[in-house]
Amino acid sequence: MLVELAIGDAYGAGFEYADADHVSRHNTLAAYVRNPVHPGLAPGRYTDDTQMALALAELLVSGAPWTAVSIASAFTTAFHRDPREGYARGFQGFLGSVRTGEEFLARIRPDSDKSGAAMRVAPVGLLPDVADVLHHSDVQARVTHDTPDGLASARAAALAVHYCHRGLGPVADVGAWVADRLGSPVWATPWRGAVGAKGVMSARAALTALATGGSLSAVLRACVAFTGDVDTVAAIALAAASGSDEIAADLPASLVDGLEDGPFGRTHLSAVDALLP
Incomplete structure (x- = not known):
């Protein structure tokens, strides 16, 4: 899942x-x-979406307590060991200025409704039941996105992973299933148009692309075709799609082999993936 x-x-x-x-x-x-628009980011390099998802995945497999402090510490550790482009400038500067989870929590203003909590939550969706998924999703979201839409978008993204990887129904019904679990019909309503920075936008677009099914390639192209914040849409959708028996694993070798493979690249992601629930 992490490689996809x-x-x-x-x-x-x-x-x-x-x-x-x-x-x-x-x-x-x-x-x-x-x-x-962002020419400084080299092709094949992942961004904050993956780095923060990797931080959560490593925390899950470590067996450490799932607390705000441990989550904030995981984010700071991941950033300082491997500084990279792709973060919002303000948050990138913030991460560069803090060294511990305690310092992170003391200084963060967790009032965002953007997509940060949803883009990174995928590993949580692999937990064994919905109650676990929702609890873990909420704890990590509240560290930075303690708002109704920040929490809801993270929940939707995590539940999409859970639904697909657990084979709970046809992939075409993923939005309806998420809507039922979250008590809001918005998740079953297809997204149209460009995707802005809000978390609900990215999560809805990802569910829409995911529901078209077919293959990972088709889902990926559909995510990008929306325009806008499409790296987040694609990260959410492919994390879920990678676990669906209905969706062919046909990503081109040029993308698999072309993904960065430094100390925290493709090989490391695959190794952590193998340890996830």
Whole structure:
């Protein structure tokens, strides 16, 4: 799951907030592309979506208590051992200025309703039951996104992973299942148009792309075709899609092999993945 999430993130990073012409010309899955809006991010490099999901995955497999302090510590450790582009500038500066989980929590303003809590939550969806998934999702979301929409979007993203990896029903029904669990019909309503920075937008777009099924390649192209914050959409959707028996695992070798493979790249992601529930 983590490798697919990272591929979605890294591929989508080439299109994040780029214009529709760039998307229509280059969204072919032939290769990673450089984003004209963010040219400093090298093709094939993942961003904050994957780094923070990896931090949560490592915390889960470590067996450490799932607390706000341990989660904040995981985020700071992951960032300082491997500083990278892709974070919002303000939050990147914040991470660079804190060294411990306690310092993180003392200084953070957890009032965001953007997509940060949803983009990273996928490993939580692998937990064995819905109550566990929702509890763990809420605890990690409250560290930075303690708002109704921040919490809800993280819950939706985590539940999508749970639904697909546990084989709880047809992938076409994932939005309806999430809507039923969260008590809101919005999750069953297909997303249309460009995706903005809000977490609900990214999660809804991911559910919409995921429900089309078919193959990982088809889901990935559908995520990017929305335009906007598509690296987050693709990270959420591919993390879930990777566990569905209905969805063919057909990502091109150019994307698999082209994903970064440094100390915390493809090989490390695969090793951590093997330890997840």
